Amino acid sequence: MRLSFRxxxxxxxxxxxxxxxHHGSLEFRAKxxxxxxxxxxxxxxxxxxxxxxxxxxxxxxxTDRANLLMISTxxxxxxxxxxxxxxxxxxxxxxxxxxxIVPRYAKKIDIKALHPLLLLTHDEDxxxxxxxxxxxxxxxxxxxxxxxxx
Numbered sequence: 500m501r502l503s504f505r506x507x508x509x510x511x512x513x514x515x516x517x518x519x520x521h522h523g524s525l526e527f528r529a530k531x532x533x534x535x536x537x538x539x540x541x542x543x544x545x546x547x548x549x550x551x552x553x554x555x556x557x558x559x560x561x562t563d564r565a566n567l568l569m570i571s572t573x574x575x576x577x578x579x580x581x582x583x584x585x586x587x588x589x590x591x592x593x594x595x596x597x598x599x600i601v602p603r604y605a606k607k608i609d610i611k612a613l614h615p616l617l618l619l620t621h622d623e624d625x626x627x628x629x630x631x632x633x634x635x636x637x638x639x640x641x642x643x644x645x646x647x648x649x
Contacts, residue, residue, distance in 0.1 A: 524607060525564065525571060526571060527594070527604045528607055529571035529574075530575060530597075531607070531636065532550050532553075532568075533576045534590050536572065537576045537580065537587055538587060538625065538628050539619075539629060540580075542576070542619070545619055547572065549619070550616075551565050554569060594636075603647070608640040610633055614633070616629070617629050617633075
């Protein structure tokens with residue numbers, strides 16, 4: 500990895516909230532991706548390539564934002580794996596709390612976009628767990644959007 504990219508990454512990680520437009524939205528999406536990826540203890544690195552590809556579609560080819568989403572997702576997955584008081588359950592709690600504060604984020608949960616991550620899972624039990632997570636996210640999205648309509 501180039502030194503300039505590593506310095507830029509460190510700088511943006513430290514000051515992401517100040518310099519990244521719609522930082523909260525990007526972090527929310529990163530949590531969604533991280534939740535699905537972290538459910539697979541043997542998740543291949545290709546998951547992050549898939550995240551970047553999806554992000555390029557979301558952000559209309561903006562590679563900087565796509566890279567930031569990929570890096571944010573990777574950081575969250577690493578925190579879950581390192582057991583830094585951020586497990587799958589606490590990640591779910593964080594997503595639920597954030598949706599209560601900002602219900603419009605529910606529109607950012609795209610179940611179809613998350614399905615390619617499951618294609619990289621080869622263990623059937625893990626895949627079933629990830630499918631349950633997708634089902635949970637879909638229900639959470641529907642409930643949140645239904646509450647905002649009322």
